Amino acid sequence: MALLACNDLSLGYEGKPILEHIDFEVNTGDYLCIVGENGSGKSTLMKTILGLIHPLKGKVQTGDGLRQNEIGYLPQQTVVQRDFPASVYEIVLSGCQGRQGFRPFYSKADKNLAWENIRRMEIEKLAKRCYRELSGGQQQRVLLARALCATRKLLLLDEPVAGLDPKVTAEMYQLIADLNRKDGITVVMISHDLEAALRYATHILHIGARIFCGRVEDYLKSETGVRYLERGGMNP
Amino acid sequence: MTLWDYLELPYVQNALLVGVLVALCASLLGVTLVLRRFSFIGDGLSHVAFGAMTIAAVVGLTNDMLLVMPVTIVCAVLLLAAGSNAKIKGDASVAMISVGALAVGYLLMNRFPPNGKANISGDVCTTLFGGTSILTLKPLEVWMSIGLSVVVVAFFVLFYHKIFAVTFDENFAAATGAKTRLYNLLIAVVIAVVIVLAMKLVGSLLISALVVFPALSAMRVFKSFRGVSICAACISVLCAAAGILIAADRGTPVGSTIVVADIVVFGLFSLIGFVKSR
């Protein structure tokens, strides 16, 4: 079975649908990029997959032994208040909270996992620093390390490079690609950046008036894909 | 009289014990309240208590606490339990409930003037500045404060990581499987009970100060959640003890003296934070 599957899914807020009749599957090892216009409902779809919003119709199914609390998430623009006191280590460790249940304290294994992910994101030097004093790119690495504490299988990333400069953006894409290829973590990423989507992703989910889901090669040949690429000023 | 002479007086001992414990609880919960933009909740709830009191007077309840307590706790839970996804944000919802309760209370008082026995303006003063002066506490009140503080401190320690997770990023916590609704509800109930009981003991003005000042002072200097929590607790305990002793010595009002001590520490910590950041 697929890691994640949606059948005839409808979603929206307060009973008003934003997207309807969505079918797609994500298999282990895939790198799925979700593309579409602003306001087309990409973030809403991601929140529905995470169970933060209830679908209006249909269901999000998880398979391959994936449980609902084993999905890592990088939200779109975490609006952390300017004055929130939190160290990098505290934030990364909080990624383990979903598995805690009613256990009050983190175990040694949780702490080791946090350090492992801090090293993986190359932010050891920042571990004691205050989150709000970091640059945008460093903050995203912290949140990615936190997401990795929550999962070993599936990462959901909502515009992880928004607001980052080109160099940091490239580094971020490389990090995510490595997680997918070297560590075998399945990635579902929302992106505005079609060029990067086509370069790194294996699959594309295009949402909007028309919905496309399939391999990147097929997307480039599809009518939806061709039109979207032309609008973005790119030649397929 | 020297400091040690004061410490031997039973009423000063009681005041110190209760004052320090209430200050400790308020400051521990204050960190998450300030970060959730609920700094003014103590003030808002005292207005709710006033509104409930007038209703109790109008319907002729002899023991108005039977109405005031539940109504205030329900309001606190309504305000807090929705967490960061509330439709109306913290500052606005506190303002709404606070002003609304004040208006309803005043309207009722105006339409159905209390006949003789009820002394509403006295009661209002009580909710603002504390029912019993902290220097004349009864043994029952002392034991109640001790019991409550033990529960609150234990709750804070056991739920510390959960409080951090839901305060920092509630959506992430929920998405990765934390029971954020339950935690928010528990946090709200504990905060509500503390604020309402502390309001009875030391008054809502002091409780508002105890919630905001230690947390804000600690945030000037410390940058981690743990550092801020521990530092806020220490500041709060020290200021409460100093305030009570100074008040006993000089005969100044206890609540105001504690608040002034907190203001001084805030100034000091702002200065330290400023020097550190340069």
Ligand SMILES: Nc1ncnc2c1ncn2[C@@H]1O[C@H](COP(=O)(O)OP(=O)(O)O)[C@@H](O)[C@H]1O
């Ligand atoms: N909390 C909300 N309540 C009601 N409508 C919302 C809410 N959040 C977003 N929307 C609406 O849902 C639509 C899709 O939003 P979103 O999923 O954020 O788009 P995208 O991420 O693709 O830019 C938008 O039209 C937006 O106005």
Ligand SMILES: [Mg+2]
């Ligand atoms: Mg979005």
